Amino acid sequence: MHIHKYEKWWLTLGATSLVVFLIIVGISAFHYGSHPPSAKVYIDPERVDEIAPFNNPGVHKVEGKDWDYEVVFVASAFYYNPPEIEVPFGSTVKFIATTKDVVHGFQVAGTNINMMLEPGYVSEYVTTVDKAGEFLILCNEYCGVGHSTMTSMLKVVE
């Protein structure tokens, strides 16, 4: 099949940029470990309160790990436990969360901490908190009539 000269240039340019783009995304993902939250940790959604670490939600200082704090959240219609947390500015934090009932979201507004919470699964995301201030944590997946009132607060303090 004959393809017009300009069309060849156009497609070559397009395909090349596409390949470069995908390589950059790939390097950032596989070399620098910048993946979206994809934990493969499983839990019985009806026994969340009995199982560690969800039997003790909150901020926990840890030693000897790649992160300084573990922040444990339990979501259920229509609130998060704990309702507010505080972490020091500049620390590396692992967010660990799950839901006891339906699917919820876990988004820290104004950051790229954003993950789905699904019954039976633990969601995890490690990040460094490099902005001080108060950040709204909210549910961004429709979960029922109280959905838009489901919040918590992340305080990053100096």
Add this chain to the structure above:
Amino acid sequence: MTTVTEKAKGFIQVDKRDAKLALAHIYVAFIALFIGGLCGLLQVLVRSGQFTLPWGITYYQILTVHGVLLGLILTTYFIFGFQIAAVSRTAGTLTDKQRSIGWIGFWTMTAGTVAASIMVLLNEASVLYTFYAPLQAHWIFYVGMALVVVGSWIGGIAQIMKYVEWRKANPGQPSPLITFMVVVNLAMWIICSLGVAVEVVFQLIPWSLGWVDKIDVLLSRTLFWYFGHPLVYFWLLPAYMVWYVVIPKIIGGKIFSDALARLSFMLFLIFSIPVGFHHQLTEPGIDSFWKYLQVVLTMMVVIPSLLTAFSLFASFEIRGRELGAKGVFGWFKKLPWKDARFVVPFIGMAAFIPAGAGGIINASHQMNQIIHNTIWVTGHFHLTLATTVVLTFFGAAYWLIPHLTGRILTKQMNHLAIIQAIVWTVGMSIMSGAMHIVGLFGAPRRSDFSTYGGSEQAADWIPYQIAQAVGGTILFIGIILVLYIVAHLLWFAPKGKTEFPIGEVSEHAEKTPMVLENWKIWLTICILLILFAYTIPVIDMIQNAPPGSKGYKLW
């Protein structure tokens, strides 16, 4: 607006009986537009914080109506009305058997739509159009949804039968281009909707009837998104049919290349299904390797999109130069800027440039976290579906409806149609623009008005929510205008003949290689890619599945 020379060349009219079937679909589509659009208006008003819904109606109820009617019903019905007419126009009048099957499909879908709508109105199914488990709707809602899908298969088979008949009668010849495109779209639709059918029939219905207690949530979401992304291509490909086949005729030009048009449709077929994980990037339980792999496959649609952009602008430029245009961009001025059949879809094409760029951001593995489930996403598909696709459909309705009803689009209505598109553009720029910006700040989609416990961040979002209400109100005026034009074309416009414009292929174009119509090859590639992208992660999901979830009715 048919010219004398076009008349002389022989005017092909869609058979009256086929026209009736096509029009039945179009009626339902525009009723859905009205009700769904009204719900959209109510939503933006509620979210501005200035208005509350009366009579105990909830925000999520109207949100469900809006999504189901505009995302699933308006689109599917308009597409089927258009496709039936296009097949009948180019491959010949349907046989009585094909037409009866078409009607069975229509009534099956309509029965399903009515059943599902009643459940939503009774507040038994405020689960939004994605109906994510373990929120559990009334079983009748799921049965209604299943009937819509099955009805679309039946109606789709009627169209495919005509194509098969044409191929048998014309061995060794490429089929009429638009009929071929219709069949590609239906092949994609049937393959992808198998996923949602499995979810509804084997998971949601038995679970909502209480035959089983628990549901595998991640599997149900994966089946949904196996369907959900190709769904957006099912909306988009009919718009591409208009751009590739109809618009060249309207501007008085030729189709740049039949072969490239077919190639790009086949590429859409193979690259739009094995990609659903880009909607699940922030979900647990799916290995990030498979997410990245589907991100790569998703981005492959850039290739047929570039092919399409090239072909369209090539036919515009060639036509402009034929009319004596000079310079690099002189041809642009020569396009028929006073013809609504061209201008309205053209705005749709232009909107696809920012819409496509936004889509690339959404599907970019890590970048998705910035916008996932924020109202940026709503802004995004109000550019793709509610501007690109919908404006192209409106532009098509302005010749399709009068062609089918034996009427004409008067000068005044043509003028009003252009005004309608401008109103739409203004309203959408404000609404979608505000959604994109405030989405980047973190404002969520699909949420009732809330001050989020007096959060300062959320207070900053409110001005944008008011802008959305302004844009949404302008858009509703746009809906009233288009309904006025459609009603005119259906019942009041002067009688006459309106052309169903079908472009001819440029004499400089190459002969179409028959390999492009070899379904064995393309369907095999399509299915292999699906198996490649999904087999291992789905087995993993099933083997490692946690205890399932019981149903919740939290609205």
